[in-house]
Amino acid sequence: DTGVSQNPRHKITKRGQNVTFRCDPISEHNRLYWYRQTLGQGPEFLTYFQNEAQLEKSRLLSDRFSAERPKGSFSTLEIQRTEQGDSAMYLCASSSLVGSSNTEAFFGQGTRLTVV
Amino acid sequence: AQSVTQLGSHVSVSEGALVLLRCNYSSSVPPYLFWYVQYPNQGLQLLLKYTSAATLVKGINGFEAEFKKSETSFHLTKPSAHMSDAAEYFCAVSDGTGGFKTIFGAGTRLFVKA
Numbered sequence: 001d002t003g004v005s006q007n008p009r010h011k012i013t014k015r016g017q018n019v020t021f022r023c024d025p026i027s028e029h030n031r032l033y034w035y036r037q038t039l040g041q042g043p044e045f046l047t048y049f050q051n052e053a054q055l056e057k058s059r060l061l062s063d064r065f066s067a068e069r070p071k072g073s074f075s076t077l078e079i080q081r082t083e084q085g086d087s088a089m090y091l092c093a094s095s096s097l098v099g100s101s102n103t104e105a106f107f108g109q110g111t112r113l114t115v116v
Numbered sequence: 117a118q119s120v121t122q123l124g125s126h127v128s129v130s131e132g133a134l135v136l137l138r139c140n141y142s143s144s145v146p147p148y149l150f151w152y153v154q155y156p157n158q159g160l161q162l163l164l165k166y167t168s169a170a171t172l173v174k175g176i177n178g179f180e181a182e183f184k185k186s187e188t189s190f191h192l193t194k195p196s197a198h199m200s201d202a203a204e205y206f207c208a209v210s211d212g213t214g215g216f217k218t219i220f221g222a223g224t225r226l227f228v229k230a
Contacts, residue, residue, distance in 0.1 A: 006159075042206050042223050043160070043220045044220070093160075107160040110159045112157065
């Protein structure tokens with residue numbers, strides 16, 4: 001078990017460009033979450049999946065944001081027409097429905113996005 | 117709705133001194149409570165969690181926290197601070213539904229002076 005993996009770790013993009021981030025959860029974890037963390041703040045919930053189904057989306061997830069988990073394993077988060085306000089750390093986490101890991105979410109190292 | 121309030125955005129202690137980071141929560145159901153630590157440009161590492169078992173929870177690196185329902189608090193303590201404890205600490209709450217969607221506080225940055 002190598003933990004939650006996120007790629008890339010850092011991304012610098014020009015305003016108006018599209019970006020896509022990938023998250024590989026801990027194997028066998030059914031649930032996957034995306035959070036956004038801006039400088040000096042705690043992480044804010046964006047969305048979560050149970051297997052391939054996206055069960056909840058925060059109002060923070062504007063129509064420029066889309067997340068997928070097509071096969072119930074890895075997930076992607078795409079931001080279209082990036083804005084400077086999108087600059088943040090994007091964190092992915094996963095959890096299990098059963099076993100000892102069903103009472104916490106495990107976080108990846110995050111992808112830091114800078115929009116210039 | 118759930119929420120978390122961390123009292124003090126910055127706390128400074130001397131090496132060897134007691135660390136006390138304060139957290140109050142709001143939840144309409146029995147909560148699950150967590151403390152995470154974050155080092156610069158890193159993800160979140162779980163220090164400890166409360167899941168309705170013992171009210172005094174021991175975590176990694178000598179940290180512990182006590183769940184006090186009457187005070188709706190979950191303060192984090194460590195008897196003796198070490199330089200390596202300097203980091204950002206987040207208190208978080210979950211109601212166990214919504215797939216363990218977690219609500220985080222704004223964080224407390226801990227400074228440790230030599």
